Amino acid sequence: MTGRPGHPAGALRRAAAPRADPALAGRLGVPPVPATFVRRARLADRLARGVREHPLVLVDGPAGAGKTLLVCDWLRTSPPPHPAAWLTVEAEDNSPAVFWHDVGQALHRAGALPRAVGAARRAAPAGRPPRHLATGLGLRRDPVVVVLDEFERITDPEVATGLDHLLRHCGGMLRLVLVSRNEPLLPLHRYRAADEITEIRAADLAFSEEESSALLTRHGLALSGPDVRVLTGRTEGWAAGLRLWALAAARSPDCGRYLKEFEAGHSTIADFLLAEVLDTQPAGTRDLLLRTSILDRIHPALADALTGSRDAERILDELARANAFVTPLNGPWYRQHPLFAEILRVHLRARHPGLPPELHLAAARWLQRAGLLDEALRHAVAADRWDLAAAWFAGGPAVDQFFSSTGPGRSAALFDAMPAGLEGPCAELIRAARALAAGDCAAGTAHLDRAAAGLTAAEDDAPARLTAAVLRLVAARLTGSAPGAVEAARTADRLRRTVPADPGREHQVLPVRLFTDLAAVRLWSGDPGAARAALLAAVAEAPGAEHPERYEPLGLLALVELLGGAVGPAERRARQALAEAGTWEAEGTGRAAIAHLVLAWIALERGDPAVVRSHARRVPAAEAGAVTGGAVDGGAGDNGVVDSAAGHGGAGESGAVDGGAPVVGSGPGGDPLRIVLGAVVRARFALRNGDPRRALALLAAAEHPGAAGEPSPWARGLIAPVAAEALVAAGAAGAAVGLLPAGQARSPELALATARARFAAGDRGAAARALPRTPAGPPATVTRILLLKAEAGAADGDERTAAHLLTRALATARPDRLRGPFLEAGPWLAAFLRRRPDLTADHGWLPEPLRRRAAPVPGPAEDAPPVEPLSRREREVLERVAQLMSTQEVAADLQLSVNTVKTHLKSINRKLCTSRRTEAVRRARRLHLL
Amino acid sequence: MRYEIRVAGAMSDTMLDEGFPELESFVIASQTVLVGPIVDEAHLYGLLARFQLLGLRVTELRQLPE
Numbered sequence: 001m002t003g004r005p006g007h008p009a010g011a012l013r014r015a016a017a018p019r020a021d022p023a024l025a026g027r028l029g030v031p032p033v034p035a036t037f038v039r040r041a042r043l044a045d046r047l048a049r050g051v052r053e054h055p056l057v058l059v060d061g062p063a064g065a066g067k068t069l070l071v072c073d074w075l076r077t078s079p080p081p082h083p084a085a086w087l088t089v090e091a092e093d094n095s096p097a098v099f100w101h102d103v104g105q106a107l108h109r110a111g112a113l114p115r116a117v118g119a120a121r122r123a124a125p126a127g128r129p130p131r132h133l134a135t136g137l138g139l140r141r142d143p144v145v146v147v148l149d150e151f152e153r154i155t156d157p158e159v160a161t162g163l164d165h166l167l168r169h170c171g172g173m174l175r176l177v178l179v180s181r182n183e184p185l186l187p188l189h190r191y192r193a194a195d196e197i198t199e200i201r202a203a204d205l206a207f208s209e210e211e212s213s214a215l216l217t218r219h220g221l222a223l224s225g226p227d228v229r230v231l232t233g234r235t236e237g238w239a240a241g242l243r244l245w246a247l248a249a250a251r252s253p254d255c256g257r258y259l260k261e262f263e264a265g266h267s268t269i270a271d272f273l274l275a276e277v278l279d280t281q282p283a284g285t286r287d288l289l290l291r292t293s294i295l296d297r298i299h300p301a302l303a304d305a306l307t308g309s310r311d312a313e314r315i316l317d318e319l320a321r322a323n324a325f326v327t328p329l330n331g332p333w334y335r336q337h338p339l340f341a342e343i344l345r346v347h348l349r350a351r352h353p354g355l356p357p358e359l360h361l362a363a364a365r366w367l368q369r370a371g372l373l374d375e376a377l378r379h380a381v382a383a384d385r386w387d388l389a390a391a392w393f394a395g396g397p398a399v400d401q402f403f404s405s406t407g408p409g410r411s412a413a414l415f416d417a418m419p420a421g422l423e424g425p426c427a428e429l430i431r432a433a434r435a436l437a438a439g440d441c442a443a444g445t446a447h448l449d450r451a452a453a454g455l456t457a458a459e460d461d462a463p464a465r466l467t468a469a470v471l472r473l474v475a476a477r478l479t480g481s482a483p484g485a486v487e488a489a490r491t492a493d494r495l496r497r498t499v500p501a502d503p504g505r506e507h508q509v510l511p512v513r514l515f516t517d518l519a520a521v522r523l524w525s526g527d528p529g530a531a532r533a534a535l536l537a538a539v540a541e542a543p544g545a546e547h548p549e550r551y552e553p554l555g556l557l558a559l560v561e562l563l564g565g566a567v568g569p570a571e572r573r574a575r576q577a578l579a580e581a582g583t584w585e586a587e588g589t590g591r592a593a594i595a596h597l598v599l600a601w602i603a604l605e606r607g608d609p610a611v612v613r614s615h616a617r618r619v620p621a622a623e624a625g626a627v628t629g630g631a632v633d634g635g636a637g638d639n640g641v642v643d644s645a646a647g648h649g650g651a652g653e654s655g656a657v658d659g660g661a662p663v664v665g666s667g668p669g670g671d672p673l674r675i676v677l678g679a680v681v682r683a684r685f686a687l688r689n690g691d692p693r694r695a696l697a698l699l700a701a702a703e704h705p706g707a708a709g710e711p712s713p714w715a716r717g718l719i720a721p722v723a724a725e726a727l728v729a730a731g732a733a734g735a736a737v738g739l740l741p742a743g744q745a746r747s748p749e750l751a752l753a754t755a756r757a758r759f760a761a762g763d764r765g766a767a768a769r770a771l772p773r774t775p776a777g778p779p780a781t782v783t784r785i786l787l788l789k790a791e792a793g794a795a796d797g798d799e800r801t802a803a804h805l806l807t808r809a810l811a812t813a814r815p816d817r818l819r820g821p822f823l824e825a826g827p828w829l830a831a832f833l834r835r836r837p838d839l840t841a842d843h844g845w846l847p848e849p850l851r852r853r854a855a856p857v858p859g860p861a862e863d864a865p866p867v868e869p870l871s872r873r874e875r876e877v878l879e880r881v882a883q884l885m886s887t888q889e890v891a892a893d894l895q896l897s898v899n900t901v902k903t904h905l906k907s908i909n910r911k912l913c914t915s916r917r918t919e920a921v922r923r924a925r926r927l928h929l930l
Numbered sequence: 931m932r933y934e935i936r937v938a939g940a941m942s943d944t945m946l947d948e949g950f951p952e953l954e955s956f957v958i959a960s961q962t963v964l965v966g967p968i969v970d971e972a973h974l975y976g977l978l979a980r981f982q983l984l985g986l987r988v989t990e991l992r993q994l995p996e
Contacts, residue, residue: 063985181982240985266960268939270985275942342983343945350948 024102026297027088028109029330030147033073034320036218036243040070040211043200047074047177050198051145055167056191057177058184061202063339064240064270067179068149070205075147082175084145085110089153090296095413099159100130103146107133112144129166132582137170144174150338151180160185206237215239219246227259234263240339244273247324251280274343277324285315289325289336290351293344294359294382296375298326298334305366306359357383368392377411386422389414394429395463425454426464432471439670441478441707448472459498466495470510477517480672480708482525489518511541512549519556524673526714532560551581555595559677562598565778567605567816574598593619597677604684605780607819607847612685619678672705676715679705683722688824690918692729693884699723717746721753729918730884733760748777752785764792783813783821791828803836810843817845827922868911870929877904882921882930933974936990937962937981949984950977961989 047070050057059067075084085106093099107113113136137144154160164186167174178184191197207215209225212232216223223231235241245262252258265272278286284307291306292298303312316334319326325344326334336344348356360383367376373392380389393411415430432447448471455461455468472488492514515538523531538553554577562570577595596615603611679702683695699719720740727736736757740750751770759767767788775785786809793802806829813821822829833840833850840851870878873894880890891901905917912927914920924930935953941962946955953966968974981988 062987063982266940266957268937268941268945268962268986271942271945272939275944339983339985343985346945346948346984350944 024105026329026331026333027090027102028086028106030075030084030086031068031072031088032328033069033076034327036215037069037073038207038211038214038218039073039077040207043070043204044074044078046198046200046204047071048078048080050200051080051175051177054191054196054198055172055175056186056197057175057200058188058197059177059179059200059205060183061181061200061205062238063181063342064238064243064337065202065205066207066239067200067205070200071147071149071177071179075145080145080175082142082144083110083112084147085112086147086149088149089151091153092413094154094156094159096156096158096162099154099156100133100162103148104130104133106146107136107144110144112140112146113137129162134166134169137166137173140171140173143172145177146174147177147179149179151178151184152182154184157185205239207232207235207239207242208237212237212242215242216246219243219250221246221249221255223255223259227256230263231259235269238269240337241269241273244270244277247322248273248276248280251277270339270343274340275347278344278347284309284311285319288312288315289319290344290348291355291359293336293341293348294356294379295363296335297329298336299332299370300334302363302366302370306362361385361388364388374411377414381414381417386418386427387424390418390422390424390426390430391464394426394433394467395461425451425461425468428454429464429467429471433467436471436474436478439478439706441475444471444478445475448475462495463499466492466499469495470514473514473517473521475707477520477524477671478707480521480524480705480712482521482527485518485521489514509549512538512547512553514538515541516549516553516556519553520671520673523556523560524708524712524714526712526717528560528563532557535560551577551595552591554580555592555598558598559594562601563778565781567602567779567818570598571602574602593674594677597674597681600681600685604681604688605816605818605820607823609685609688612681616682616685619674670706672708672712672715675705676702676718678702680718680722683726687722687726687729688820690729690916692726692918693886695726696723696730699726717750721749724753724757728757728760733757733762737761748772748775748781748785752781752788755785755788759788759792764795768792779812779816780818780821783809783818784824786812787821787825787829790832791825794828794832802832803839806832806836806839810839810846814843814845819845819847822846822850827919870908870911870924874904874908874911875929877901878908878920878924879930881905881917882924931968931970932965932994932996933968934990934992934994935964935977935981935988937964938987938989941986945984949980965994 047057047059059071061067075086085103087093087102087106089099089102093102104113113133148154163176163184167176178186188197209228209232212235213223213225213228216228216231231242231245235245249255249258278289281289288303288307288309292303292312295302295306298312298316300313300316303316304310313332316326320328320334325340326336328334345356360379364376364379364383364385365388367373367379370376377389377393380386380392393415412433415434418427418430428447428451432444432451435441435447436444448468451464451468455465469488469492473485473492476482476485476488492510496510496514515534519531519534519538522528522534535553535557539550539557542550542553554573558570558573558577561567561573574595578592578599581592581595596618600612600615600619603609603615679698683698686692686694686698699722702715702719705715724736724739727733727739737754740754740757751772755767755770758764758770771785771789775782786805790802790805790809793799793805809821813819830850840846843851876894877890880893885893887898887901887905890896891898894901896904905920908920909915909917912920912923914923921930939960939962940957941949941955946953946962946964950964953964955962955964957963968977978988978991
């Protein structure tokens with residue numbers, strides 16, 4: 001039954017060119033109203049008044065009661081003075097992500113959201129409506145009407161909760177009209193109690209005798225008053241019953257007798273009448289109605305493909321004109337009335353038992369050739385032809401649905417039900433994609449190997465081989481394998497030029513993803529130059545901010561810039577990445593994590609803990625690869641030291657993580673790049689807060705990032721200096737020296753770390769030798785090197801050199817306001833600057849304590865004993881803190897509550913005039929209190 | 931669980947055989963009575979949805995003693 005008249009693609013071209021989602025576009029228009037429609041002023045007025053006065057209007061009645069037409073007619077003839085959005089809900093909408101995407105599209109189509117509010121494709125976590133919808137609606141000056149037809153398909157309570165939430169948080173700018181067979185799961189009692197709802201229910205929708213009479217007149221039937229009363233009584237004013245009766249009676253020679261028979265009979269109305277009407281149709285029409293009942297929407301050429309005739313266009317047109325069974329949709333499409341389609345399917349099964357699977361298969365093939373993949377797949381599955389579904393999905397440009405930044409697409413979810421026994425390379429590819437999307441690299445690779453064994457070099461297999469190459473690249477990114485990634489990227493790039501792109505997609509995702517994944521592996525393997533080139537290529541393939549895949553390469557570019565020392569450009573790129581991710585509601589996903597981490601890093605260098613925390617909190621927990629408790633997540637005060645210890649824990653303790661959003665494309669494994677970067681940023685933050693143990697634990701947890709066995713040289717280059725610094729801070733300078741590679745350091749960061757460890761170990765000569773004569777590199781590193789040199793100079797008593805180096809450090813840090821290095825520098829700097837306030841005179845950007853002039857009331861004289869002596873308990877606490885015990889450990893050891901220990905720590909800080917526990921320990925040591 | 935479901939009107943044989951093959955049925959005084967085993971609640975609600983989809987009015991629903 002394939003290869004029927006009129007190539008589907010050609011037939012479709014007559015329709016509006018399919019956009020991103022042609023099937024969706026068809027559900028966003030207000031359906032047309034047939035000529036036989038009877039306007040009922042009592043209902044139209046109630047609807048109009050309801051929308052004017054109440055946020056929620058519920059049109060609630062059985063199938064075929066005339067609910068949809070009532071709302072259509074109202075919108076078409078006396079529309080409200082506000083924009084109106086329409087969405088015919090379908091089964092796939094019964095999940096928050098799809099539902100909110102479709103509602104967003106409906107609002108956009110109605111022009112109900114400001115342009116700046118992008119079209120999001122992914123819902124906010126926990127079934128909430130995407131934030132931009134509430135915000136966008138809240139910005140409006142007048143309300144917008146949203147009609148959700150066939151809302152009975154929504155049974156997911158999360159969607160209903162989200163709608164309720166949106167109604168309550170959009171500043172009254174939403175008028176919701178729900179058209180449903182069932183009561184929706186919204187808390188209707190509350191709306192009723194608050195007089196916020198208009199309900200038009202079955203009893204209201206029932207036709208009165210006058211209305212029945214008008215309806216019959218439209219169908220060319222003139223019945224007497226008593227006859228109308230009889231018919232209205234027998235059908236209980238049910239619109240579908242009246243319409244079917246009119247259609248059946250119109251073909252009956254004696255209308256009056258037909259009514260008498262109908263009245264006397266006891267049959268169920270729709271069932272009986274539909275069979276009657278169906279039997280009076282010409283054979284061709286009957287056949288078409290039965291066969292097309294399996295379709296959600298009917299294209300004349302598709303109907304021809306199902307019937308094997310060529311007259312579907314004429315028949316559908318006639319049926320639509322007579323308002324019998326089908327209504328026209330946008331373009332050449334039609335649809336059957338859902339009630340009639342349901343009954344027709346029963347008749348189809350009864351009359352042609354073996355036919356439905358065949359019809360589904362024929363429909364699937366037609367839709368697939370027409371490029372309507374989502375619909376094609378649904379029918380292939382209905383025909384139980386998983387092999388075809390798998391081949392079309394994996395052998396097409398659609399498999400990136402699994403890895404789209406906006407979450408798996410509609411059809412990806414379909415394959416959840418793919419039978420485990422299905423064999424073949426395409427089925428294996430789909431299994432590989434699912435495994436890799438879940439971060440399971442081992443399983444993904446195993447499936448890929450099995451798929452590869454079944455693929456040939458034939459041209460027919462090119463799309464599947466392209467899919468395989470794309471998946472190989474994803475796997476290579478997870479394992480951090482540069483050779484694998486390069487090879488996969490080459491293969492994919494070659495194949496994608498031979499495989500036609502999916503014309504139905506608004507954005508071509510594949511090239512962007514290829515370059516991005518390749519760049520990530522390049523960066524991981526220590527080639528920032530190649531990474532940068534690939535990222536620029538990715539961005540070039542994704543022109544315009546509305547491309548859904550652009551934010552990830554932007555975030556990675558920000559990282560490359562940052563590590564290259566270009567703080568300003570890095571910040572701009574990262575902000576742009578997050579702005580675009582926000583458009584796609586993807587800020588909380590793994591792919592946006594890099595941009596958040598870059599901004600957290602920059603904030604750390606600028607000494608802005610609140611900003612560090614706010615970004616670190618947005619990095620999904622699964623990506624952190626380690627504990628994120630305490631200072632980062634606790635939202636503790638800025639003197640995070642005391643508080644940070646509360647969340648102190650060892651590596652792998654994941655209980656303290658915040659409720660990160662579900663992560664796209666990450667799972668047990670996750671992107672090693674993100675894991676390492678996350679660990680380094682968090683460790684540095686812990687260090688800044690005086691918690692070297694935590695820093696070390698965080699770094700240790702990134703030792704085996706995700707599926708990558710070992711950190712790359714790149715990762716080690718990031719981790720080692722921070723680990724060394726943490727060891728120095730923990731009083732283990734010797735261990736720090738041992739940690740770092742001997743000989744000439746490969747990076748200025750390593751050189752700095754080596755020098756610092758040597759310096760802390762008391763070997764000033766070795767420290768000086770480790771540092772380059774003229775430091776070069778990122779400004780933050782250069783600043784730190786200059787500061788260390790200055791500290792050495794000051795320690796040697798060479799005040800002039802120290803002052804000179806300090807001036808250079810300040811000048812280096814100034815353009816990017818890098819306060820971090822100065823905050824980390826330790827007490828010598830504060831003391832030095834107090835003696836030389838002239839050095840900081842021009843540096844208003846420095847934090848207060850470092851800028852304080854030699855004032856009449858000086859800060860605490862460095863080594864003056866505390867005014868108030870420490871209590872015995874406080875000394876005990878401090879001794880334990882000096883042994884690097886956490887707050888909890890101190891509490892356990894002293895048999896005190898954690899809060900009591902915190903109180904002691906606060907009073908210790910107060911008495912010693914310090915603000916952090918490490919500082920307190922240092923000061924106590926100098927004062928010989930320990 | 932066995933249930934008895936009554937629907938207003940006499941349902942056609944086609945509808946009974948193809949729409950509700952798992953239930954036995956008989957017609958009395960302008961009612962169709964359907965009786966059969968209901969596997970679980972999901973089945974029950976699915977069944978009710980099917981009646982609704984097909985434009986049938988359920989007038990009575992009760993669980994039968996085992």
